[in-house]
Amino acid sequence: MSKRILILGAGVCGLATAHRLLKSDPSLKVTLLEQEDRPGGLARSLTVKGQVSDLGPHRIFTELPDVKRFLQDLAGDQMETVKRSSKMWLRGRWIEYPPRIPEVLECLGLLNVGMAGVGWGLRKIAKALPGMPPEADSFEALMKDAFGPGLYDLLVGPYAKKVWKVPPSEIHGDIARVRVSAGGLDQVIKKLIGVERKDQITAVKEFFYLPGGVESLVHKLRSEVEDLGGEIQLVKEVRGIKEFRTGHLQVTAVNKQSGREEVHQAEQVVSTIPLDHLLGMLEDKKTDKTIVAARKELRYISNFLVCFVIDRPNVTSSQWLYFPGGDTIFNRGYEPKNFHPSMGTTNQAMMVLEVTAHPGDKYSQMSDRQLLNACFKGAVRTNLFHRDEVVGTLVHRIPYTYPLYDLKYRERLDRIWRWLEQYPNLLSAGRQGLFLHNNMDHSIHMGFRAAERLLGDSQNPAAAFYSEVRRFQSFRIVD
Numbered sequence: 001m002s003k004r005i006l007i008l009g010a011g012v013c014g015l016a017t018a019h020r021l022l023k024s025d026p027s028l029k030v031t032l033l034e035q036e037d038r039p040g041g042l043a044r045s046l047t048v049k050g051q052v053s054d055l056g057p058h059r060i061f062t063e064l065p066d067v068k069r070f071l072q073d074l075a076g077d078q079m080e081t082v083k084r085s086s087k088m089w090l091r092g093r094w095i096e097y098p099p100r101i102p103e104v105l106e107c108l109g110l111l112n113v114g115m116a117g118v119g120w121g122l123r124k125i126a127k128a129l130p131g132m133p134p135e136a137d138s139f140e141a142l143m144k145d146a147f148g149p150g151l152y153d154l155l156v157g158p159y160a161k162k163v164w165k166v167p168p169s170e171i172h173g174d175i176a177r178v179r180v181s182a183g184g185l186d187q188v189i190k191k192l193i194g195v196e197r198k199d200q201i202t203a204v205k206e207f208f209y210l211p212g213g214v215e216s217l218v219h220k221l222r223s224e225v226e227d228l229g230g231e232i233q234l235v236k237e238v239r240g241i242k243e244f245r246t247g248h249l250q251v252t253a254v255n256k257q258s259g260r261e262e263v264h265q266a267e268q269v270v271s272t273i274p275l276d277h278l279l280g281m282l283e284d285k286k287t288d289k290t291i292v293a294a295r296k297e298l299r300y301i302s303n304f305l306v307c308f309v310i311d312r313p314n315v316t317s318s319q320w321l322y323f324p325g326g327d328t329i330f331n332r333g334y335e336p337k338n339f340h341p342s343m344g345t346t347n348q349a350m351m352v353l354e355v356t357a358h359p360g361d362k363y364s365q366m367s368d369r370q371l372l373n374a375c376f377k378g379a380v381r382t383n384l385f386h387r388d389e390v391v392g393t394l395v396h397r398i399p400y401t402y403p404l405y406d407l408k409y410r411e412r413l414d415r416i417w418r419w420l421e422q423y424p425n426l427l428s429a430g431r432q433g434l435f436l437h438n439n440m441d442h443s444i445h446m447g448f449r450a451a452e453r454l455l456g457d458s459q460n461p462a463a464a465f466y467s468e469v470r471r472f473q474s475f476r477i478v479d
């Protein structure tokens with residue numbers, strides 16, 4: 001009998017795991033269970049009146065050699081190089097993003113920027129003094145080190161608060177650390193005087209994009225997995241998992257169309273569904289209380305995509321738009337047609353505005369109409385479009401978008417990985433499965449590593465896989 005492996009979730013991590021498993025051993029029986037009616041997870045798209053958008057624009061960029069090769073083989077010459085172009089709405093005007101020094105000076109005022117520079121220097125000196133108490137490893141502390149308290153209070157702090165909707169002093173420094181654009185004032189100065197190190201990329205200027213957006217990449221991945229013999233079962237929501245004494249695993253799923261419950265057996269399972277769901281399924285009365293508490297403290301932020309189809313060929317000339325101020329409820333916007341013309345029609349374009357929310361907060365409680373009205377007001381205020389130009393709208397809510405790293409998230413996750421090691425043939429991987437703020441290439445790489453661990457000769461593939469989590473946590477996110 002060939003070995004059966006189940007993969008829970010058919011996002012890029014689940015698909016990459018299946019691909020690597022089947023490529024290495026075609027005799028395996030690999031089945032993916034996906035709750036949605038198509039694969040892709042976060043790497044999917046939506047369509048409104050002929051305008052297509054990724055669920056948050058997905059540029060293709062990687063520093064991981066194995067993923068680079070894989071993507072080149074998968075998409076090859078269809079990948080197109082796109083020049084990045086972003087703008088920021090700051091104090092009532094549009095400026096380039098990442099900001100250029102003259103524009104920042106004009107917007108924030110020479111005095112404010114001068115004071116910010118002095119504050120940055122003073123903080124550096126103060127921190128070097130002996131006997132200074134250590135600060136918590138927070139986003140706020142890290143960004144104040146990088147930009148100084150002045151610029152932090154003017155720009156960086158308010159934007160972070162707007163996105164994460166918690167004080168940045170309560171967010172872990174890792175969120176800033178993994179972002180490539182988190183280079184500080186010293187890097188900006190080095191850039192100005194031309195001594196920036198070539199290998200220290202602070203933001204990408206070019207990236208790859210596929211005609212039709214990220215879902216066309218997923219289509220290719222899906223067909224390769226199916227050609228290799230993998231089975232993708234859609235509208236199957238995983239509801240339960242248990243391990244037998246023999247080490248075999250049993251997964252219960254519900255067919256969302258028929259409502260029927262199904263039972264699947266396997267020797268090994270890779271789960272890419274949200275970690276808190278997986279832990280909830282494994283918990284029983286004997287589960288350590290600290291694990292139950294740790295699960296409840298895993299928090300994810302939702303992202304609401306508020307889409308407006310506009311009756312003119314283009315809304316702006318930019319791809320991403322950033323809104324750090326309090327004059328809009330959205331923090332970011334984007335125009336899919338500016339990533340690739342295949343994303344829209346000739347005469348119309350779409351603007352997608354992003355609103356982040358915590359489950360149950362005032363944004364989550366807003367109806368679609370209220371979100372559309374509030375975003376529309378912000379769009380008018382920032383000169384994006386007018387009422388008579390709007391010919392179509394849609395609100396798309398994504399509940400599991402960003403894992404929220406609070407100050408204790410590392411210890412909490414370490415405890416969870418140790419606990420999960422008792423299930424040697426169950427690996428939790430991917431963005432949701434490892435509670436990782438990551439990019440697609442990282443999820444693909446993790447899928448490969450999960451497959452390699454299952455194919456290897458370790459007695460406990462799960463423990464071997466979790467030993468790599470620190471490395472996954474330090475992958476850089478490119479802005």
Ligand SMILES: Cc1cc2nc3c(=O)[nH]c(=O)nc-3n(C[C@H](O)[C@H](O)[C@H](O)COP(=O)(O)OP(=O)(O)OC[C@H]3O[C@@H](n4cnc5c(N)ncnc54)[C@H](O)[C@@H]3O)c2cc1C
Nearest residue numbers: 009011012013035041042056058059238430431439440443
């Ligand atoms: C707004 C935004 C912009 C981004 N931009 C970029 C970018 O420019 N470039 C880039 O490389 N990356 C980007 N990313 C990151 C990228 O989307 C993710 O890293 C990647 O898609 C995660 O893949 P995954 O398979 O690990 O997780 P997911 O895509 O979340 O896949 C998990 C899958 O599990 C399924 N599932 C969940 N629960 C169950 C259940 N109970 N039963 C069955 N199935 C279930 C889900 O439906 C989903 O399909 C962006 C992400 C966001 C949110």
